[in-house]
Amino acid sequence: MIETAGGKRRWTPEARARIIAESLEPGANVSAVARRHGMFPQQLYTWRRGLRERAEAMSFVPAMVERETTGALLGPPPQSVGGQIVIETGNLKIRVPDDVSADHIERVLLAVQVSA
Secondary structure, eight states, rough: EEEEETTEOOOOOHHHHHHHHHSSSSTOOOOHHHHHHTTTTTHEEEEEEEEHHHHHOOOOOOOOOOOOOOOOTTOOOOOOOOOOOOETTTEEEEEEESSSHHHHHHHHHHHHHHHO
């Protein structure tokens, strides 16, 4: 958080992402999270709504899984990564193990989007 000359607060993208992620935790009370960080719940709800709107505007590329056949010209089959998902965007690479819940992946991606 950065205090400006007029007494108005500005939140860094990292702080914003951290607070939003905390408010998205299962069982989290948005009003309590906001009060804990010295802000009004309405401000946190606005941040969350903005994040949701940006997420809805994102477009996804369909994923296609193709099996390579082994042959003299193709070489050996690719090595397995153990069911791991790798998400690459810009200069960021996120590796998601296969035992992570979809809810947790969503929170991570939303936090990355907020800080971008």
